[in-house]
Amino acid sequence: MxxxxxxxxxxxxVAVVTGAGSGLGRxxxxxxxxxxxxxxxxGRRADAxxxxxxxxxxxxxxxxxxxxxxxxxxxxxxxxxVEAFGRIDLLVNNAGTFGPAGEADEIAxxxxxxxxxxxxxxxFLCCREAFRIMRDQIPQGGRIxxxxxxxxxxxxxxxxxYAASKHAVTGLTRSxxxxxxxxxxxxxxxxxxxxxxxxxxxxxxxxxxxDGSVRPEPTFDPSHVADVVLAMAQLxxxxxxxxxxxxxxxxxxxxxx
Numbered sequence: 001m002x003x004x005x006x007x008x009x010x011x012x013x014v015a016v017v018t019g020a021g022s023g024l025g026r027x028x029x030x031x032x033x034x035x036x037x038x039x040x041x042x043g044r045r046a047d048a049x050x051x052x053x054x055x056x057x058x059x060x061x062x063x064x065x066x067x068x069x070x071x072x073x074x075x076x077x078x079x080x081x082v083e084a085f086g087r088i089d090l091l092v093n094n095a096g097t098f099g100p101a102g103e104a105d106e107i108a109x110x111x112x113x114x115x116x117x118x119x120x121x122x123x124f125l126c127c128r129e130a131f132r133i134m135r136d137q138i139p140q141g142g143r144i145x146x147x148x149x150x151x152x153x154x155x156x157x158x159x160x161x162y163a164a165s166k167h168a169v170t171g172l173t174r175s176x177x178x179x180x181x182x183x184x185x186x187x188x189x190x191x192x193x194x195x196x197x198x199x200x201x202x203x204x205x206x207x208x209x210x211d212g213s214v215r216p217e218p219t220f221d222p223s224h225v226a227d228v229v230l231a232m233a234q235l236x237x238x239x240x241x242x243x244x245x246x247x248x249x250x251x252x253x254x255x256x257x
Contacts, residue, residue: 150247195221228244
């Protein structure tokens with residue numbers, strides 16, 4: 001963070017990362033810790049959060065087992081972050097789920113709601129808490145980065161719940177970016193395509209294509225996503241990255257449909 005731009009000049013800052021117990025969340029968390037951030041780790045499993053934070057410097061990682069779909073639990077977690085670290089400079093909303101696959105009439109309503117609850121409502125609840133804290137803290141402001149996914153732009157076949165949730169995240173991100181301007185709160189979105197994680201393991205073996213075929217798709221090292229998050233986080237708050245797409249070069253994206 002740069003002095004005079006709403007963030008502290010004496011340290012990297014305070015970050016909150018959701019879904020920090022595995023996958024992209026783990027890689028992003030570790031990268032931020034390596035670069036001097038104090039990081040609050042949110043995720044459902046305490047043991048997974050502990051593994052992510054195992055090599056963190058003393059006092060640098062705050063492990064907060066949290067269900068991001070639970071309004072009260074999210075509020076308690078963010079209160080704990082402020083109590084421990086004094087402020088929040090960065091929120092990375094990474095928690096998400098693919099949910100069920102199938103055409104619209106094959107998706108149970110409860111399964112639809114589970115995807116929306118995690119990917120959209122969970123993101124909203126965390127954004128809401130961070131927005132309030134960033135607006136009211138001194139120095140004012142901060143940065144919010146939402147994980148949108150390539151499916152926020154172009155859906156996969158048979159993933160209507162996931163695609164709908166991620167398209168909605170784009171609207172949430174843009175609204176926050178607009179409303180946050182006068183409070184020095186910057187909001188942007190990263191749309192990620194085929195980073196190598198447990199969630200994408202099936203894609204590397206074979207993914208359903210728009211023509212009905214099933215073909216393996218290339219993936220890429222998730223450390224590059226962490227690089228992008230760090231680069232965005234280190235920008236002064238008078239610089240915004242509203243949207244950024246990072247993907248495996250040869251994945252079927254531009255010609256997906």
